[in-house]
Amino acid sequence: MNQQSQKVLIVGGVAGGASAAARLRRLDEHAEIIMFEKGPHISFANCGLPYYIGGSITDRERLLVQTPKGMAERFRIDVRIQSEVVAIHPDTHTIQIKHPERGLYEETYDKLILSPGARPFIPNLPGNDHPLIFTVRNVPDIERIKQRVTSEHTRSALVVGGGFIGVEMAENLREAGLDVTLIESNAQLLAPFDPELATTLAQEMEQHGVKLMFKQRVTGFHSHEQGIGVELESGKSLSADLVILAIGVMPDTSFLQSSGMALGARGHIVVNEALETNLPDIYAVGDAIEVKDYIHGNQTAIPLAGPANKQGRIVADRIAGLNSSYKGTMGTSVIKIFDLTGASTGSNEKTLKRLSIDYQSVIVHPSSHASYYPGASAITLKLLFTPQGKILGAQAIGYEGVDKRIDDIATAIHFGGSIHDLAELELSYAPPYSSAKDPVNMAGYAAENIVSGRVKVFTYDQLAERNHDQSILLDVRSELEHHNGHIPGSLHIPVDELRQRLDELDRSKEIWVYCQVGLRGYTASQILRQHGFETKNLSGGYKTYRMAEFQPTLIIAEKSDNTPNNPSDHLPTLAVQANPLANNEQTSVHSIHIDAELDARGLSCPGPLMQVKQKMDMLADGQTLRVQASDPGFYEDIKAWTTMTKSTLLKLEHGKSGVVEAIISKAIPQQNSEISSSNASEVDPASTMVVFSGDLDKAIASLIIANGAAASGRKVTMFFTFWGLTIIRKQPPQAISKTTIGRMFDMMLPRTSRKLRLSQMNMFGAGPKMIRGLMKHHNVPSLEELIQSAVDQGVEMVACQMSMDLMNIHRDELMDHVKSVGVGYYLGEASQANHNLFI
Secondary structure (H helix, E strand, O other): OOOOOOEEEEEOOHHHHHHHHHHHHHHOOOOEEEEEOOOOOOEEOHHHHHHHHHOOOOOHHHHEEEOHHHHHHHHOOEEEOOOEEEEEEOOOOEEEEEEOOOEEEEEEOOEEEEOOOEEEOOOOOOOOOOOOEEOOOOHHHHHHHHHHHOOOOOOEEEEEOOOHHHHHHHHHHHHOOOEEEEEEOOOOOOOOOOHHHHHHHHHHHHHOOOEEEEOOOEEEEEEEOOEEEEEEOOOOEEEEOOEEEOOOEEEOOHHHOOOOOOEOOOOOEOOOOOOEOOOOOEEEOHHHEOEEEOOOOOEEOOOOHHHHHHHHHHHHHHHOOOOOOOOOEOOOEEEEEOOEEEEEEEOOHHHHHHOOOOOEEEEEOOEOOOOOOOOOOEEEEEEEEOOOOEEEEEEEEEOOOHHHHHHHHHHHHHOOOEHHHHHHOOOOOOOOOOOOOOHHHHHHHHHHHHHOOOOOEEOHHHHHHOOOOOEEEEEOOOHHHHHOOOOOOOEEOOHHHOHHHHHHOOOOOEEEEEOOOOHHHHHHHHHHHOOOOOEEEEOOHHHHHHHHHOOOOEEOOOOOOOOOOOHHHHOOEEOOOOOOOHHHOOOOHHHOOOOEEEEEOOOOOOHHHHHHHHHHHOOOOOOEEEEEEOOOOHHHHHHHHHHHHOOEEEEEEEOHHHOEEEEEEOOOOOOOOOOOHHHHOOOOOEEEEEEOOOEHHHHHHHHHHHHHHHHOOOEEEEEEOHHHHHHHEOOOOOOOOOOHHHHHHHHHOOOOHHHOEOOOOOHHHHHHHHHHHHHHHOOOOOHHHHHHHHHHOOOEEEEEHHHHHHHOOOHHHEOOOOEEEOHHHHHHHHHOOOOEEEO
């Protein structure tokens, strides 16, 4: 420890400066320490400022971590507020300070610590000095915003910027009861997150009433009645009662321009591992400095409170004679968005691509704790790593346990860990807190499978690159899941049926497999790989694909000279209400009689949906079911399911801790089997038919109807079963090795459509020939021509797998365009149709 008394000046308080002052005093009782802060507060919780607006923090004084009086009494530090340092003179070891009462004066130093922080970036746009534009940096800023928000006439707010401050302010303004719109010039919120995770965070905001506008750039501001108008690059205009400008920060280092201080390209102070500047006896910490990226070693700037506190401590150590050093920053961060949590550490994909670093990724969707213990919810965890297994970064979103999983991975990165370390980590386990295989372990296992070559994966964004002629997209989920939503163009074979239906897949093509979250897809990939198929699995499954597909449902108001008196009337409005009962104002929800309850919390998709179906099957028509589920995807799943089943969704909303509550009324069948023309117009035209017969005349009739329906714009599905399978057998007949029973069926069944008999007047084969001749004479297409015409028109022909098995008909015997399915597939198609036939 340095025993010689020295004079240490600290420019700026808050995280870096205040922590340096307190640490230095603990290490050196004799040092003279003077802190200068140009604002009225030296140490405040700047990360907590937005929550004062939303009401989570009700007492303003709780934002003040330390006061000048407290610092003086406990640490004997001379704190000078309202004192702006305007220049430093390294050659004379002095600084120049401006004070409202003392004017300009100088102080000498032995050591100087710079912690000036960062200030909000204000773009050079027309009207940027409007009094209703606010920024968020300190307590006075937040007091001015609070005063405006609580004003009697304030009803709406515009937030410009979708970073951490912008998102937190939008949430808290909404919590304060305002109509809030957030404008972001990029295509997503929160740059540290990759797009597929950022969309879920955006969806959470939208479902809580925050309107979102992406790819919109602000070009100016103007006064608008009692509020403020905002001009967009598109030429459209919005207005509100206040604007929060949160488009980024820049280092507050303009006072150093003539000092000889080495600054980075964006004005950040350049320091070494000891946090020393290029000038003797001067150190720098906090948001104003460039730091080393801990993973890649390049210079970067990451304005976070955690690193600033650590840097302040290290500088105090160095001044006191301790050999501490700062190794770099990983950017580990976490954010609350209503009930959802997002956290990240290390690099995201955008950074890795910019640095040309070879990487791989995996996404898993485990539960926050043991699924059988009440309250479990899903976590989406994305892991990025090198092909050799070194961890590069991670991101996670969920309602519970997200922060500790990212902290686990951040710790592993800090110690140079690999994916194998994640798989081997021994983490605390009890059912209320985790699973025996923690989500971090699960991410490690999945990554190990990729690195070892046990599975190949593809990501949701690579679907657009798939060569349809050389690959097959295979959905291995259940019938219920497939019909509730699937990736267009995918073939469906449930994983439990895959071994028995391998002959339906073309071995010359690569199989792109997907399931709901990736686990069944991995199982299916292993089955296929060990049966000689080239295959790869969708990382994160259909859930990730659907997450990435989310788009804000926003309509932007056109610019108008006839702006309404209410400023919020000129705000964007949602094209689709977040709450399906919004138009009914939920006036009847409170009086709904509930016939059954279902607690599906803790179940991951498709568990909640399957439980709903089983419960609804037990209810009478018109009865109601109240469901609680913690799987985030359930919010959209149940909307799709009720549409498919024609049930009525009476209520759908997010509760606390991510629990989705829905009230569903079971559909009441039409009293008349014939759908009226008025009702039919509300349903997409579709026809389904079961073709049971193998008679020529019935086959012709079914194909004529199918062609006519397809020509009228209907979606047509023909389900061939038992004797009807003979209609779609290949010509010429395929030579297939069969069992004795199979050969007996072959003797009884016509081998192709050309061998079909008439149901009446068969006359030992003369009848069919006569009918075919009459059809030709009257220019009626033959059965074979009708089949081809139906194929050309997009009629879907499917074969009953169960009938094929019973009658020992192999897939190779059927026409190429026919796919074999279970009865559930037909029932799903029939549920969407308003025209069903049995032939």
